[in-house]
Amino acid sequence: MDVMEKLEILTASAKYDVACTSSGSDRKGQAGSLGSTAAMGICHSFAADGRCISLLKVLMTNACVYDCAYCINRKSNPVRRAAFTPEEIADLTMQFYRRNYIEGLFLSSGIMRNPDYTTEQLIAALELLRNVYHFNGYIHVKAIPGADDALLSRLGLLADRMSVNIELPSQESLGVLAPDKSKISILKPMGLIKDRIKENRSDIVNYNHAPRFAPAGQSTQMIVGASPDTDYQILNLTEGLYRKYALKRVFFSAYTPVIEDSLLPSLDTKPPLLREHRLYQADWLLRFYGFQANELLDEAVPNFNPLLDPKCSWAVNHREQFPVEINRAPYEMLLRVPGIGVRSAQRIVKARRAGTLDFQALKKLGVVLKRAQFFITCKGKPLEGLKVSEHTLLRSLMSGQQLAPFQPPQYEQMTLFEDHNLAALPAAEGWAGFKKGAEA
Amino acid sequence: MFKPSALAYTYDGSFEGLLCCVFESYTWKEIPLAVHSEGEEQGLLLESKWIETEHAKAERVLKSIPLRISPEAEELVRLGFWSCTPEKEMLLLNFLYLGFKHGRKIMNMLADDTVNALMKAVQQLRREGHLYLGFVRFSVYGPVMAAVIEPQGYILPVIQEHFCDRFQNESFMIYDQTHGAALIHEPGREAIIPLSGWIAPEPDEAEEAYRRLWTGFYHAIGIKERRNDRLRSSLMPKRYWKHMVEMNGSNGVPALAAAQRKKALQPEPPKTIGPLPASLRQTNNHT
Numbered sequence: 001m002d003v004m005e006k007l008e009i010l011t012a013s014a015k016y017d018v019a020c021t022s023s024g025s026d027r028k029g030q031a032g033s034l035g036s037t038a039a040m041g042i043c044h045s046f047a048a049d050g051r052c053i054s055l056l057k058v059l060m061t062n063a064c065v066y067d068c069a070y071c072i073n074r075k076s077n078p079v080r081r082a083a084f085t086p087e088e089i090a091d092l093t094m095q096f097y098r099r100n101y102i103e104g105l106f107l108s109s110g111i112m113r114n115p116d117y118t119t120e121q122l123i124a125a126l127e128l129l130r131n132v133y134h135f136n137g138y139i140h141v142k143a144i145p146g147a148d149d150a151l152l153s154r155l156g157l158l159a160d161r162m163s164v165n166i167e168l169p170s171q172e173s174l175g176v177l178a179p180d181k182s183k184i185s186i187l188k189p190m191g192l193i194k195d196r197i198k199e200n201r202s203d204i205v206n207y208n209h210a211p212r213f214a215p216a217g218q219s220t221q222m223i224v225g226a227s228p229d230t231d232y233q234i235l236n237l238t239e240g241l242y243r244k245y246a247l248k249r250v251f252f253s254a255y256t257p258v259i260e261d262s263l264l265p266s267l268d269t270k271p272p273l274l275r276e277h278r279l280y281q282a283d284w285l286l287r288f289y290g291f292q293a294n295e296l297l298d299e300a301v302p303n304f305n306p307l308l309d310p311k312c313s314w315a316v317n318h319r320e321q322f323p324v325e326i327n328r329a330p331y332e333m334l335l336r337v338p339g340i341g342v343r344s345a346q347r348i349v350k351a352r353r354a355g356t357l358d359f360q361a362l363k364k365l366g367v368v369l370k371r372a373q374f375f376i377t378c379k380g381k382p383l384e385g386l387k388v389s390e391h392t393l394l395r396s397l398m399s400g401q402q403l404a405p406f407q408p409p410q411y412e413q414m415t416l417f418e419d420h421n422l423a424a425l426p427a428a429e430g431w432a433g434f435k436k437g438a439e440a
Numbered sequence: 441m442f443k444p445s446a447l448a449y450t451y452d453g454s455f456e457g458l459l460c461c462v463f464e465s466y467t468w469k470e471i472p473l474a475v476h477s478e479g480e481e482q483g484l485l486l487e488s489k490w491i492e493t494e495h496a497k498a499e500r501v502l503k504s505i506p507l508r509i510s511p512e513a514e515e516l517v518r519l520g521f522w523s524c525t526p527e528k529e530m531l532l533l534n535f536l537y538l539g540f541k542h543g544r545k546i547m548n549m550l551a552d553d554t555v556n557a558l559m560k561a562v563q564q565l566r567r568e569g570h571l572y573l574g575f576v577r578f579s580v581y582g583p584v585m586a587a588v589i590e591p592q593g594y595i596l597p598v599i600q601e602h603f604c605d606r607f608q609n610e611s612f613m614i615y616d617q618t619h620g621a622a623l624i625h626e627p628g629r630e631a632i633i634p635l636s637g638w639i640a641p642e643p644d645e646a647e648e649a650y651r652r653l654w655t656g657f658y659h660a661i662g663i664k665e666r667r668n669d670r671l672r673s674s675l676m677p678k679r680y681w682k683h684m685v686e687m688n689g690s691n692g693v694p695a696l697a698a699a700q701r702k703k704a705l706q707p708e709p710p711k712t713i714g715p716l717p718a719s720l721r722q723t724n725n726h727t
Contacts, residue, residue: 004653008656014661015660015662029608034607038573043574044575045684045687047662047672048667048669049667049672050668050672051666092653095650099654100587101685256665347550351548351549353548
């Protein structure tokens with residue numbers, strides 16, 4: 001089998017892994033070696049599905065001893081199998097990197113024999129790349145649950161980022177769909193990586209040249225839509241992972257049916273892209289906007305509304321906190337206004353030092369007034385001519401145009417006024433109360 | 441204060457030249473209605489005044505920016521000059537009038553039309569520069585590498601540090617076809633030089649093989665159930681595709697370059713990258 005064929009097989013097997021970010025590590029180039037890393041991450045291309053291509057994302061091998069129901073590489077699935085040698089991986093990485101096709105390597109693998117053996121193979125490939133080929137670019141490597149602590153520690157010293165896939169959002173779903181994996185076996189390496197990173201931080205303070213252990217931290221991903229877990233469960237889990245394991249990112253992957261299995265959604269199921277999008281929006285709210293999971297969802301409303309983004313949804317349910325005065329509200333409160341993002345909030349804080357802001361000024365700063373107008377005042381006054389009727393509010397807040405990129409054209413047009421969608425919106429009398437709030 | 445005068449300034453198109461326009465404007469306390477660079481199409485009705493570029497004058501203006509406004513303002517003015525915003529000269533002139541009047545406070549006046557327009561132009565330049573950190577595609581010709589780009593803004597100075605640091609052991613060139621300039625780097629020295637009409641040589645076998653592998657990877661990594669051309673085009677606008685091997689549909693040989701090459705064969709042989717001319721080796725060297 002030639003390298004081209006291997007590359008195609010082992011890329012196709014790796015493509016369902018979502019993370020392709022190259023951020024979080026900031027390392028200058030070095031004399032005698034090739035490459036550097038940039039803290040903000042760099043996208044080198046975008047695939048036909050619109051996802052960023054930053055790293056050469058391949059499996060070492062797609063042969064696997066496990067039989068996870070959702071996975072294309074499961075033991076019982078009759079697909080073509082292939083394996084790279086460490087030399088082939090190192091050569092492809094170096095050659096692609098030199099031509100500026102990629103930011104680095106994302107190496108993962110099916111389980112060969114057992115987790116320890118697999119980890120040793122990953123170490124062999126990365127050692128070749130780092131120590132013989134002197135590759136100084138970004139490396140993201142998968143930690144294999146169940147591998148020996150000492151091996152995982154060695155792996156982490158070679159990589160910028162490590163990740164352990166949590167795979168599914170709950171122990172029950174794991175039990176059903178991934179019988180070879182358990183919550184404990186997944187969380188154990190995560191804990192180990194977290195501790196090593198922490199130890200390493202203090203080593204670096206003491207010894208300037210201490211080798212860096214996964215300087216870009218660790219991430220994880222879970223599949224959304226293969227199991228009956230709710231958005232609330234997923235978001236709570238996400239929040240817990242950020243807190244307990246100090247993860248840099250949690251990725252969500254809309255389940256794309258790859259194999260027929262009685263335990264899974266049928267093969268003609270479309271990937272729940274809109275749900276994935278809402279989860280990412282909520283993830284952003286957790287990481288950059290100071291929200292907590294239980295503010296966004298609860299047992300009573302456990303799933304996001306497809307028509308309203310999570311922030312709008314929160315805002316219309318907390319009308320008592322609005323309107324906020326743009327010229328005085330603290331930064332944290334500005335961040336909670338629909339239509340104001342991190343950038344606009346920062347610009348507002350900066351610009352209001354130089355003078356009071358009106359609605360015209362806000363527009364220039366990049367505030368999306370279409371949504372923000374209902375929640376803000378400038379110099380104590382709401383936007384002139386603002387009509388707060390149930391109809392205009394709904395129409396202005398609902399995601400229409402912005403969602404288009406997340407709904408591939410082959411999809412049926414979503415009917416905006418389907419009953420179950422409307423039922424989830426706040427009731428009509430709620431709007432009247434809000435109207436008073438906006439005018440007060 | 442200054443009075444607007446029915447004048448247009450014409451300068452040589454250099455950054456120093458523009459600074460001399462500022463000097464001129466302050467000397468005569470006049471605000472021109474337009475500033476043109478040499479050779480650019482001009483409004484017909486305005487009397488035009490030629491502004492000579494003098495290093496000493498430019499230096500005085502440049503030094504006063506960090507002193508009387510702020511160091512960030514100096515960076516903003518430099519970047520603004522490289523942006524592709526229409527009538528950038530008047531924009532920069534207006535920004536400096538405001539800056540010298542208000543001092544460092546100007547950097548917070550984001551809602552002011554002039555400041556806002558300049559910030560937007562610079563943001564666009566920075567964004568394009570960032571995109572090109574990823575979209576530059578080198579071809580390897582033995583010991584040297586070369587890439588062709590066609591940016592809207594003059595981004596070579598913006599991406600210079602990144603590429604010279606990342607590929608510090610390599611000899612490479614990034615040729616900006618739009619602005620007729622090239623970033624050239626050899627271990628230990630780097631420079632941006634004027635260059636036009638350069639045509640990439642034919643790829644050798646190894647180069648073609650890696651282009652094919654990369655294109656193969658590109659097609660294998662997409663998930664067809666999620667295909668979304670609109671999203672892709674919004675993140676990677678089509679104007680960048682021409683020089684990206686995986687996107688121009690020819691397995692690496694840009695269709696247009698191939699056509700140009702045919703044409704170019706008759707009049708003159710394409711230039712290849714040689715060593716840096718001796719005169720350039722001392723200039724602009726930050727290592």
